[in-house]
Each structure stands twice: as structure tokens, then as C-alpha cells.
Amino acid sequence: MSRYGLVLTAATMVAAMTLTACASEVTGTPAAGPTTAATATTTTEPAAGGPPERRIAQRGECVAGNDPAPVDCAKPHTVEITMAGSFGGAMPDEPPSRDAVFEAVFPTCRAEAAKYLGDERYDMTTLAAWLLWAGADDWKAGARWYRCGVARLGPDGRAVSQTGSVKDALVGNGINDFRLCTKEPPSKALPAPVACDQPHRSEAVAVITMGDPRQPLPAAEEFERTARTECGDALRRYLAAARDDITVAWHLPDKLNWRHGFNNLTCYAETKQPVTATLRDIGTAPLPN
Template identity: 90%
Template sequence: MTLTACASEVTGTPAAGANTEAAATTTTEPAASGPPDQQIAQRGECVAGNDPAPVDCAKPHTVEITVAGTFGGAMPDEPPSRDAVFEAVFPTCRAEAAKYLGDERYDMTTLAAWLLWAGTDDWREGARWYRCGVARLGPDGRAVSHTGSMKDALAGNGSNKFRLCTKEPPSQPLPAPVACDQPHRSEAVAVIPMGDPRQPLPADEKFDRTARAECGDALRRYLGAARDDVTVAWHRPDKLNWRHGFNNLTCYAETKQPVTATLRGIGTAPLPS
């Protein structure tokens, strides 16, 4: 199963993280015309919707900023393509999201790295800012509004609170995330690093060989027992997402019928129907 990511085509909406195998790429339009650079949110501040100006993180917001950066001279005078922007800075956004959230395995949660940058008009006037951030994804792959900081949200056992469960099996296109206490067919159980985005994408055979060995072990640890009624599945990145920093396998527990509670530590008990 190939991992790609949800896409947003809404101008000014910051970008989404990865959770589907649809023929899409992790991308977004740049932000709408915004305030001067000094009025754009800095690290630890929050933004709401497509407005890059800071808002109080204690109030409803969609993205919490992890990196306040400026593009270097390698970028063109004309507004660059979305893929060029993501290839340039999204691996950094991904790495910083792991540090900020407190767990590099955040791809097995509904929390994701995010990116917004100077819009077309601002770019042509010389603006070169970008902002990495973290967001919580809703069922449609867009950032959902919430209150409070996500700093170290995944430290300790925090991943259990935000664990990614999906209504459809992970082998299906666009599996919709749902709360793990709602009927679902899969639960993300592990993330396995596979390399560096500056290196070539490994062959499918390497991904699958690693997944068959390590995802299977991860599933047994997650369940607390070996079971015939829960199978292992995994997502791997395509070439484009690999260059954007999605450099791991995500392993899933998959069931034939929906379950209504998490399978973590279930052992040999009956599945929650």
C-alpha cells in the first residue's frame, strides 16, 4: 500500500499531513495576502485558518507554529510551485514537528506537520517567509480548530490520546480518521524510519520486506498476543512524499469487521463489537 497525503486546494489554507493512498500530494496553496513579516506568527504562537497573524493559543486556532523561516536565494523571483516549496522546507517541518510534539512517531496519530508561506502577491513584492507548524487533522484531512498548546502533546503515552484510527481499512483510498471509541477498521500501531529524504527512495521490495518483519512484531506487541482475526497492514511513501520528508512506514492493525474500542493490549479477549 502506497502512502500519499491529503491535499487542500483552498487558497490560504495551511497544508495537511499524510494519511491516504489517493493520487494526491501533501500540498496547499500559499497563504492569502498577509501582514508584514514582523506581524506573522513566530515559533510557539498560533494561527487560525488562512490568516498568518498570531492568535492566543488559549483561544480557538488551527495551527501552532514550530519554525519561523525565510527562503534562501535559491528560490525564483516568481512564486514557486507548491512542490518546489515543499521539497525545500517540508522535511524540516516534519523533523521540527517531531521535536515539538515530543515523539517522532506522530504519523500514527491525528497530529501532523503543516506549512504555510507568502502568497503570490506578497512573494512578487519580496516576501519570502514560511512557517512550519503542527495541527490536528479531522476526518477530511483538514486542520480542526482546538484550544491549548500541542507542545509535547505526544510525550510519554500521549500518542494513545491522538492515535490514528480509520473507518475503512488502510488498504482503501482515503480512509477517514475517526475516534478510536467509534466503529473503525484499523489502528496505527507503529512507525518505522526508512531513510533520509536526500537519498533515493528505497525499492518497494525493501519497504515490504521491512514491513512484513517489523510491522508484524509491532502488531503483536500492541495487541499483547498473536491473533488470527487481526491482520497487519502498512503504508509506504511514494517518490514525491519521500522527498517531502515522509521517510517511514506506518503499520496498522486491521480487522474484517468494525470494532468499537481500541485494540491496544486486548490480548486474547473477544474483539469489541
């Protein structure tokens, strides 16, 4: 059984979000800001300081695209809000950098996504944590709001339009309804989602938490040791057999992604040729080519 690893480097951070998360800044592009992360506080009320005529979506409401105004979740939307928050503490007049915003609040957004979806292993699905915050113009006008949310990712890593709520969607066997399958093998490329009944080369089989993102990133050797043991065991459980024609691969974060809340490694079942149905509980049966 072969084993592979792939580190998500800072240079591939945006691509890496096809696995786990994406973000949008509303109304503007972040300008250069402080090098230290801003503190943040949560709230259940719209943040003060923005345009008074615009209401910002609250927890359990949905938004479409980069517009933070709420839309009916029963109608097409891209993001479902899991938490409403505002940045606290002394803040500069100019918007903070994207990395400062992510370091300040995205670990919280990731944790809120797990609670909202009903399973902390959501990185092995096409559902991802999302973050929106006040854009440059609103920021300069005094707005300090941000919104955590969840979205379903398409093949290009962007949020796809959907209808209905995903609250508690992963409770029970829900992971199987949203499982991440990828067209390309994860040992060779950052995987982009594809439907599991379409030709694919891998399926996510496990997520292994490696620590607290507020603590230092574990050594590469620790990731490797854990992956070789736990990903291999997870693969055998997923297949309900040990096979030589299905290998195990994994992805792990770099230091920057770790600080942003990506504190686990994701294990994959990988095939040499595309398969057209799930490998779950395949046992010793022929591959569904």
C-alpha cells in the same frame, strides 16, 4: 496473519496528507515556478518584505485558518507554529511551485514537528506537520517567509479547530491520546481519522523510519521486507497476543512524498468488522464490536 501494502502515489498525494501532513499557501495560489527547489534558512524574526502592518506568527504561537497573524493558543485555532523561516538564495519574482516549496522546507517541518510534539512517531496520531508560506501577492511584494507548524486532523484530512497547546503532547504515553484510528481499512483506502471510541476498522500501531529523504527512495522490496517483519512484530506487541481475526496493513511513500520528508512506513491493525474501542493490549479477549 494477512499483510497488505499501499503505496502513496503522486496522484494521491493530497489524500495522503490525511495521514501525515497538510499545507496552506497564504493569500493566493502558487503560480508556475522553477523546477528546482529553493534553499531555505531559519529565523526567529518575522521575514522582511511583507506588508509592514501585519505580524507573522512565531514559534509557539498559533494561527487560525490561512491567516498567518498570531492568535491566543488558549482560544480556537488550527495550527501551532513550530518554526519560523525565510527562503534564502536567489529567488524569482514569480512564486515557486508548490512542489518546489515542499521539497525545500517540508522535510525540515516534519523534523520540527517531531521535536515539538516530543515523539518522532507522530505519523501514527492525528497530529500532523503543516506548512504555510507567503502567497503570490506577498511574494511579488518581496515577502519570502514560511512557517512550519502542527495541526490536528479531522475525518476530511483538514485541520480542526482546537484550544490549548500541543507542545510535548506525545511525551510519555501521549500517543495513546492522539492515536490514529480510521473508519475504512487501510489495506483498501487511504485512511481518514476517526475517534477511537467510534466504529473503526484500523488503528496505527507503529512507524518505521526507512532512511533519509535526501537519499534515494529505497526499493519496494526493501519496504516490503521491512513491513512484513517489523509491522507484524509491532502488531503482536500492540495486541499483546497473536490473533487470526486482526490483520496487519501498512502505507509507504512514493518517490515524490519521500523527497518531501515522508521517510517511513506506518503499520496498522485492521479488523474485518468495525470495532468500538481500542485494540491495544486486547490479548485474547473478544473484539469490542
